[in-house]
Amino acid sequence: MNLLEIRDLTVHFGGVKAVDGVSFDVAPGEIFAIIGPNGAGKSTIFNLISRIYKPTRGTIWFDGQDITGLKAQDIAPLGIARTFQNIELFDHSTVLDNLLMGRHTHRKTSFVQDALFLPKVRREERLHREKVEEVIEFLELEAHRTKMIAGLPYGVRKVVEIGRALAIGPRLILLDEPASGLSVEETQDVAFWIEDMRRDMGLTVLMVEHDMSLVTQVCDRVLAVANGRPLALGTPAEVQAHPDVQAAYLGTEVTA
Numbered sequence: 131m132n133l134l135e136i137r138d139l140t141v142h143f144g145g146v147k148a149v150d151g152v153s154f155d156v157a158p159g160e161i162f163a164i165i166g167p168n169g170a171g172k173s174t175i176f177n178l179i180s181r182i183y184k185p186t187r188g189t190i191w192f193d194g195q196d197i198t199g200l201k202a203q204d205i206a207p208l209g210i211a212r213t214f215q216n217i218e219l220f221d222h223s224t225v226l227d228n229l230l231m232g233r234h235t236h237r238k239t240s241f242v243q244d245a246l247f248l249p250k251v252r253r254e255e256r257l258h259r260e261k262v263e264e265v266i267e268f269l270e271l272e273a274h275r276t277k278m279i280a281g282l283p284y285g286v287r288k289v290v291e292i293g294r295a296l297a298i299g300p301r302l303i304l305l306d307e308p309a310s311g312l313s314v315e316e317t318q319d320v321a322f323w324i325e326d327m328r329r330d331m332g333l334t335v336l337m338v339e340h341d342m343s344l345v346t347q348v349c350d351r352v353l354a355v356a357n358g359r360p361l362a363l364g365t366p367a368e369v370q371a372h373p374d375v376q377a378a379y380l381g382t383e384v385t386a
């Protein structure tokens with residue numbers, strides 16, 4: 131069974147068909163990319179999956195459940211985490227606190243229990259900290275754990291953004307342009323982490339990315355979109371060679 135099934139996904143903003151009849155499946159353990167020129171509708175597909183936008187038409191199924199009608203806050207507890215193109219962290223909190231905030235979606239204790247700091251609360255708190263420490267170790271963030279986000283270089287903030295999503299403990303992670311603004315070396319680190327997310331954490335990865343060298347290196351399959359419409363679906367090599375994809379990119383910058 132597929133982990134994610136998207137059927138005929140469509141959203142119109144006034145006269146703009148931002149996403150128009152997009153269908154694709156993502157298998158458990160797959161690393162899948164959505165590519166396309168600027169304004170193609172890639173981030174809008176992410177916003178539809180994470181229920182920030184309501185589709186005009188179409189359905190989204192996750193792990194056999196129709197999630198099309200769910201609220202945005204119900205998505206993370208199901209096991210879907212995401213990063214944002216424009217990093218969304220708390221600038222005046224530490225790396226550790228930002229990652230711990232990612233865990234809040236799992237809080238099972240009540241406000242009163244928290245205030246009294248009962249054994250159940252202490253146990254839960256310990257579990258959250260253990261999970262966050264695993265993420266810090268995985269992403270090699272030890273040197274930055276008590277630093278404020280605001281003072282960190284862009285490349286490190288980008289990694290913390292991935293960490294915040296991982297701290298949720300998802301089964302599916304949506305990465306919105308994980309390599310944008312990164313150096314070649316930093317992008318290579320991201321490539322290794324994405325592969326390790328699958329191998330060591332059993333994650334399924336859906337990403338939007340412009341950097342075709344990263345896509346080619348890590349992705350099993352790619353969906354190309356333009357003007358909200360699907361253009362081609364297949365391996366990175368098949369999609370890159372597709373005439374409609376090449377035509378869509380004509381006159382735009384593609385990093386290869």
Ligand SMILES: Nc1ncnc2c1ncn2[C@@H]1O[C@H](COP(=O)(O)OP(=O)(O)OP(=O)(O)O)[C@@H](O)[C@H]1O
Nearest residue numbers: 143146147148166167168169170171172173174175
């Ligand atoms: N909330 C919104 N209201 C109106 N139009 C929107 C909204 N969100 C997206 N759009 C429009 O939908 C289209 C697709 O935008 P989207 O951000 O999904 O593209 P993208 O492929 O992610 O582009 P980029 O690679 O530049 O990030 C654009 O024309 C955009 O202006």
